Amino acid sequence: MTHDNEHGADSGVTKIFGALKSFGAPRLIIIGFLVILWILALTIKIPMPALFSDTLIRLGMNAVLTLAMLPSITGGTSLFFGLPLGIICGLLGGVMSIEMNLRGFTAFFGAIAMSLPLAVLVGLGYGWLMNRVKGSEMTVGTYIGFAFVSLMSFGWVTLPFHNPEMAWAIGKGVRVTVSLEGRFSGILNNFLSVTIAGVKIPTGALMFLTLMCLLVWLFYRTQLGHAMRFAGMNPKFAEASGINVNRMRILGIVISTILGAIGILVYAQGFGFLQLYNAPMYMGFIAAAGILIGGASLKSARISHVILGTFLFHGILVVALPVANTVATLGSLAEISRAIVSNGIILYALAQKGGES
Amino acid sequence: MSESVKSKNRGLSLGTRKFLTNNVVTILFVLVGLGGLKVSGLSIPFFLDDIINRVARNGFMVLALIIPVLAGLGLNFAVVLGAMAGQTAIIMATHWGFGGIGGILLCVVLSFPFAYVMGLLTGKLLNKTRGKEMITTLILGFFANGIYQLVYLILIGTIIPMNNEVLVLSSGVGLRTTIDLTDGLKFGLDNVVKIPLTLFSVLAGAAAAAGAVIQYLVRRRRPLGGKARLNWMVAGLVFGIASMVWGVYQMLNQSMFSFLRVPAVTFAVIVLLCWFIHYFTKTKLGQDMRTVGQDSHVADVAGIATDKIRVTAMIMSTVLAAWGQIIFLQNMGTFSTYGSHENVGMFAIASLLIGGASVAKATISQALIGTVLFHTMFIVSPLAGRVLFGDAQLGEFFRSFVAYGIIGLSLALHSWKKRMQGKLK
Numbered sequence: 037m038t039h040d041n042e043h044g045a046d047s048g049v050t051k052i053f054g055a056l057k058s059f060g061a062p063r064l065i066i067i068g069f070l071v072i073l074w075i076l077a078l079t080i081k082i083p084m085p086a087l088f089s090d091t092l093i094r095l096g097m098n099a100v101l102t103l104a105m106l107p108s109i110t111g112g113t114s115l116f117f118g119l120p121l122g123i124i125c126g127l128l129g130g131v132m133s134i135e136m137n138l139r140g141f142t143a144f145f146g147a148i149a150m151s152l153p154l155a156v157l158v159g160l161g162y163g164w165l166m167n168r169v170k171g172s173e174m175t176v177g178t179y180i181g182f183a184f185v186s187l188m189s190f191g192w193v194t195l196p197f198h199n200p201e202m203a204w205a206i207g208k209g210v211r212v213t214v215s216l217e218g219r220f221s222g223i224l225n226n227f228l229s230v231t232i233a234g235v236k237i238p239t240g241a242l243m244f245l246t247l248m249c250l251l252v253w254l255f256y257r258t259q260l261g262h263a264m265r266f267a268g269m270n271p272k273f274a275e276a277s278g279i280n281v282n283r284m285r286i287l288g289i290v291i292s293t294i295l296g297a298i299g300i301l302v303y304a305q306g307f308g309f310l311q312l313y314n315a316p317m318y319m320g321f322i323a324a325a326g327i328l329i330g331g332a333s334l335k336s337a338r339i340s341h342v343i344l345g346t347f348l349f350h351g352i353l354v355v356a357l358p359v360a361n362t363v364a365t366l367g368s369l370a371e372i373s374r375a376i377v378s379n380g381i382i383l384y385a386l387a388q389k390g391g392e393s
Numbered sequence: 394m395s396e397s398v399k400s401k402n403r404g405l406s407l408g409t410r411k412f413l414t415n416n417v418v419t420i421l422f423v424l425v426g427l428g429g430l431k432v433s434g435l436s437i438p439f440f441l442d443d444i445i446n447r448v449a450r451n452g453f454m455v456l457a458l459i460i461p462v463l464a465g466l467g468l469n470f471a472v473v474l475g476a477m478a479g480q481t482a483i484i485m486a487t488h489w490g491f492g493g494i495g496g497i498l499l500c501v502v503l504s505f506p507f508a509y510v511m512g513l514l515t516g517k518l519l520n521k522t523r524g525k526e527m528i529t530t531l532i533l534g535f536f537a538n539g540i541y542q543l544v545y546l547i548l549i550g551t552i553i554p555m556n557n558e559v560l561v562l563s564s565g566v567g568l569r570t571t572i573d574l575t576d577g578l579k580f581g582l583d584n585v586v587k588i589p590l591t592l593f594s595v596l597a598g599a600a601a602a603a604g605a606v607i608q609y610l611v612r613r614r615r616p617l618g619g620k621a622r623l624n625w626m627v628a629g630l631v632f633g634i635a636s637m638v639w640g641v642y643q644m645l646n647q648s649m650f651s652f653l654r655v656p657a658v659t660f661a662v663i664v665l666l667c668w669f670i671h672y673f674t675k676t677k678l679g680q681d682m683r684t685v686g687q688d689s690h691v692a693d694v695a696g697i698a699t700d701k702i703r704v705t706a707m708i709m710s711t712v713l714a715a716w717g718q719i720i721f722l723q724n725m726g727t728f729s730t731y732g733s734h735e736n737v738g739m740f741a742i743a744s745l746l747i748g749g750a751s752v753a754k755a756t757i758s759q760a761l762i763g764t765v766l767f768h769t770m771f772i773v774s775p776l777a778g779r780v781l782f783g784d785a786q787l788g789e790f791f792r793s794f795v796a797y798g799i800i801g802l803s804l805a806l807h808s809w810k811k812r813m814q815g816k817l818k
Contacts, residue, residue, distance in 0.1 A: 081798045101712050107794045125417050165503060165805060168805070168806070168808070168809045168812065169808035169809055169812075170804050170808070170812060171524070171808060171811075171812075172527070172570070172804060172805075172807075172808040174525070174528040175527045175528045175531065175804055176801060176805045176808060178528065178531060178801075179797055179798075179801030179804060180801045180805070182797035182800075182801070183794060183797035183798040183800075183801045183802075184796075186790055186793040186794040186797055186798075187794050187798075189790040190787065190790050190791075190794070193597030193784070193787060193790070206460075208784070246650075321532075321535065366549070368542065369547060371542075372539055372542045372543050372546065372547070373539075374539075375535060375536070375538060375542070376536065376539035376543065379532050379533075379535040379536035379539060380536055380539075382532045382536075383518070383529065383532055383533060383536055386522045386525050386528065386529050386532070387518065387521040387529075
């Protein structure tokens with residue numbers, strides 16, 4: 037920092053501008069928007085501690101799903117719109133854990149353990165397909181995800197789950213939402229949770245998130261991780277230096293699918309319900325928006341983008357609802373701003389130069 | 394495999410085999426549709442009545458997808474924006490109390506500027522996202538839906554003044570979730586002239602037969618393709634005469650079919666659009682568009698303003714989609730303010746693909762055949778689901794699985810094929 041001072045104010049200013057530019061206009065707008073919402077919330081006397089706890093809870097709930105975008109982007113297959121596939125694997129794990137009558141941490145980690153093999157299999161299949169549709173990964177992925185969700189609707193009706201907590205009282209199949217009360221609802225959020233100045237900190241969820249990020253970070257430190265990042269960044273060079281690019285792409289997708297499965301279980305423990313049937317359909321877009329808001333592009337992303345993006349995006353949603361309700365009874369404003377912000381940021385990323393495949 | 398079977402396989406002419414492999418999707422859906430129809434136990438007149446209605450209300454929208462495909466923009470998921478423009482016009486016309494065919498014409502005019510601007514903006518955006526057009530139009534549809542909700546749920550009554558107890562929620566802000574067109578635009582176009590199916594069949598048959606003969610005579614002097622032309626004429630004549638005979642027969646028999654009514658003007662509008670698209674592809678602009686679609690680099694070299702052509706294609710598609718949505722809603726008679734447009738793109742695209750179109754090639758006949766097949770599936774699958782599994786909902790899941798699946802599959806196949814060709818080069 038002392039070096040900067042010696043160069044004088046002039047270069048300092050250009051540096052600040054440079055930093056701002058690389059930080060990106062949409063990020064600044066969104067941070068500005070969040071700050072304005074916070075100020076509004078302060079002025080209309082919405083209890084701030086509650087807002088901050090909600091923001092932290094939302095961060096813990098959603099960040100693993102956002103993290104699922106990272107391996108896919110760095111592996112060279114762009115945004116992972118096939119996320120619903122991973123989510124369904126996680127949901128299957130959750131449903132199986134209830135069917136086996138597990139409770140508490142056993143239920144949560146049991147669900148993860150059961151969903152992992154499924155996620156690996158699904159990820160391998162999806163990755164195989166993505167290697168055949170290079171250049172249209174996002175479009176094909178979106179529709180494969182949609183098709184899989186509606187195919188699984190058959191599954192939810194016909195698979196033999198009998199636990200009365202999940203089954204409809206009349207007729208066949210599993211309910212649309214399955215309560216996790218007494219199973220693993222809030223299992224991470226409440227673990228070692230402390231309240232500081234009125235802000236309830238979901239310690240367990242944040243610890244779990246840190247653990248996930250650490251694992252991913254460690255993976256990128258391995259030789260395999262390096263190879264994957266290299267293959268994603270520059271497939272031609274990577275191929276020339278003896279890396280099997282297609283295999284790296286599949287690897288990225290498999291890790292993404294696994295993270296999607298884990299992510300939905302983390303989400304579900306915070307939400308208190310497993311949402312089946314059509315619920316996973318649009319979750320891929322939300323997660324994609326999260327990482328893009330954090331500063332990722334279609335071709336490069338970092339863990340810091342995941343955390344910052346999830347915090348900003350879900351922070352806005354958390355504040356927007358009570359603010360909108362107080363200013364005028366416009367309950368749907370939160371939903372609307374989610375649609376506009378999330379899809380707007382994806383469009384922005386698509387329109388950036390160099391995102392082409 | 395025995396020698397005789399082999400030779401039989403070879404006996405299947407190359408043309409036939411090519412036809413089968415190229416139309417495997419369409420043939421599959423014909424079979425699924427027929428099977429479902431049989432299982433569901435629907436009576437044919439009832440089914441015909443439903444399918445005629447559905448083709449009348451959805452055909453226009455499916456045709457609106459053809460021009461962007463021609464221009465190499467792929468499947469235009471952003472027809473959703475056009476649908477929003479159409480709905481905006483309908484909301485305005487309903488608010489001012491217009492109805493009937495006059496109201497419909499007003500909607501057509503009112504929707505134009507909205508659709509034009511949206512198409513223009515979409516086209517400009519697509520010029521910035523080359524190579525990723527389809528995912529862009531898809532996400533743009535979701536984005537525009539957010540804006541649409543912002544306008545109609547929040548800005549109406551707060552910034553945009555609107556005093557209408559029927560349309561606006563009791564709080565004074567935002568439109569109601571459903572808007573009833575019964576006393577206004579409902580059947581505005583359909584009811585101009587409704588003729589019995591039997592008469593329609595006779596008239597359509599006569600038109601087809603006459604058209605076939607005239608086409609043959611007019612083009613007789615041209616040198617090439619004599620045999621194909623003759624085949625076409627014979628096919629047209631056979632179809633036309635069969636259709637006339639069937640119509641007369643049913644008319645005389647006073648069967649169930651003679652009670653069915655066909656919205657003649659709506660079909661006339663669809664035929665007009667078919668003719669327009671056919672004619673348009675032959676104009677200078679249409680030819681340029683095709684060049685841009687085939688190879689934008691070649692088009693650039695040939696001095697065609699590629700970007701501008703792409704924007705034009707989007708504008709045309711969006712405007713047509715707006716009109717398509719007007720036709721759709723006047724037939725439905727009631728519309729869900731925040732839902733009617735949502736699945737428009739998906740259903741129209743699935744229809745087109747089922748007809749045998751791909752990301753790079755779509756024809757009028759594919760659009761029409763696809764509409765019939767897709768909606769056949771729409772009608773029969775809940776009923777077939779109830780008969781086969783004792784649950785109509787399973788049929789509905791099947792329906793949406795097919796719609797999503799067919800889009801995913803044909804996008805994947807197209808991209809796969811393109812890559813294989815790229816490798817061969």
